[in-house]
Amino acid sequence: MTKTDHPQAEPKGHKPFCRRVFYIPGYDPFPPRRYRELYRKEAAAQLAVTGGTLSLAPNGAQGWRVSANLGQPVTTDVDVLVWSDIVQGSMDQGIAATYWQLFRTARTYIGSGALARLMRLRKGPMIAALYPIAFLLLQALIALAAGIAIGAGAGALTHPALGLIAGLAAAYGLLRWFRAQDHRIFAYYLMHDYAFTAALNGANPPALEARLAEFRARIAAAFGENVDEVLVVGHSSGAHLAVSVLADLIRDGLPAAHPALGFLSLGQVVPMVSFLPDAHRLRADLAFLSTRDEVTWVDVTAPGDGCAFALCDPVAVSGVAPPGKRWPLVISAAFTQTLSPERWQALRWKFFRLHFQYLCAFDRPGDYDYFAITAGPLTLAQRFAGRQPSKSRVEAPLNRYRSVA
Template sequence: MAQVRQRQVFYIPGYDPIHPRRYRELYRKEGAAQAAISGYQIALSPKTGGGPYGWHVSARIEDAPVAAEFEVLVWSDLVRDSMSNGIPATYLQLLRTAWAYIGSGALWRLMRLRKGPVIAALYPVAMLLFQLAVAAALAGLAAKAVALLAAALAVPGLLATGVAVLAALAVLAGVLRGFRARDGRLFAYYLMHDYAHSARLHGAYPPDLEARLGEFGDRIAAALAGEADEVLVVGHSSGAHLAVSVLSDLIRAGRVPSDGPALGLLTLGQVVPMLSFLPRAARLRGDLRFLSTRGELAWIDISAPGDGCSFALCDPVTVSGVAPEAKRWPLVISAAFTQTLSPERWKALRWRFFRLHFQYLCAFDRPGDYDYFRVTAGPQTLAARFDGRPASKSRIEVAVSKYTSVQAA
């Protein structure tokens, strides 16, 4: 069915501790901006009924009325729990995460794909080490100052040494706490926790996340048994590989009815290789391989080289080394920021890396064939909208991962 009047959208965020209302407000603001640019109508209203956080969308796009129900599949509580480490524990995470990527050889292979996300991964390591170096230098100066003062006051040697050590420790702790208090601008701790979460089990999903994926699957399965014309799952950033695993589980379990709604998977700004290249990511690699052959869904992958936080135009199945001969998904398409954003807009956003990572969910002032709001609130299914659209010529389709084992279905 290509014509959609009712759509159920499930949005899976990336590694984000913030309340999901931010996504409603982003959709409201950017949807209004895109509607004004593109000449269609779109309006939000509160969600009715229970279940996860969401909202209702009423739209008239391409001269057709469409109603869409949005649900955010929340795992921000798990993210917050993983970010609850103190300063010393975060530095221990740094060592463990660096070893997970360097010791496994994954880091060098990731660098063969895109430099941007690897630099983004190295940034928190460098920034945290810089902060430690600054704190240590200031602590050393404080110790010397106390020692000089103690000598001038003829303080006994042992007592003077003890006071100098205490002063150094106090300065060290104070400077590190000061840096952490400013992490809303530096993002060093946030990114360190993000990469540590992926590397903690060397690519395997932790039990609490596996349980949450099961809950996500139940919500999507219920919608597939409902009256929507299309069920669309959107996975952004780290949410992309979670969406792959959820839908793989549903199809394997026979929970996608052949006579049910059209099923679409839209992955945006994916960072799949950060997990799939690790040695114990057999579950994810198996899901990628499985989903890439399935006819129960359409899978479109959107990214852009201008997004330095994603593995732009890297086919996540192929680069992970698990592409089967019967592979049909995903269709890898570029959002082409340098073309779909005006020169003025691109200039304003070019160095705002985190903002660009969310551009897929925002308005384009020179929209191409990708428009988030047409996809989620327009009258065509995901499959119909991109039917006949060729994959990006600049996509990367080379097996790069060292680890290619897959979990048995």
């Protein structure tokens, strides 16, 4: 528990503010426990700066309960909506299959024209997308060169056939070693991520569609509980999954007297999907959700996050902004301002860590504070009422594919 020197006492007879949070991770093979421990650690660091009290307790296999007082007693139940098993299945590829994924994914993005348009939108995430391609090709070239050199040497000493076998064994062994080091360079991990997105040209695979239906049912059940807010948080690839889940949820109809519904998208990479030819479902969901008054949608990115489409309005840049568009409210987490110079210097070159900064503590927080949003006494709508969008947001409709059929 983190405490201030003078925590506010809970008024007698006062009902704590109650919230349900549903967190949809990005393309991540790790279990919910990782997010619980991250929340515990970073909440303590944040409250050491901003004050208040907060404690966590496990709540089922996929969530935790937060008891907090950040000015008023609040109880928040956080559920991680798990699709890590689907991610793990898509990552279960051999070396040859991964190189085939590389070719197929590059062909999809280059052949469709999506890559050129995405480069015009934001270069950072596209450099991140080209990174695994470059590293895997470099690994293949090094392995090939080593195999040729070893094979030639072995063949000269023994027999050409034995040299060929030795060269092939050396090349394959080196490729296996490179893959074993991927926890340091993430080339295979990122390749599987982009290949998963591109496999069906932007359409969701059946297993993922079935899981999204399960997510929708779990969120819908929360509207029958005595809570003040249902908050859906989508991070990275989880942001576009949340768009589709919420669009379906609202199409199905919410109860007449329902708690506030908030949607917080963090570090989104929506254009990586919506710019592909067959992402009809996502584009339709973006257009639909952007007009709805049942939800408050706040989109948070930061130019310092090279893995996200920072300050790009995902609806507008996808070319599907309809008349009457209300959402999202696009704001910046402004890492260079909300992190001290010392903290920023320590993190600025840790690209994957920065992509998770939205879920972490800021030592100079602004109006974006993940723990105040998820454990504080204001709904998302109340917290950002009157907030103007970032002046540097990008709204140019650069997408070639705009069909929502």
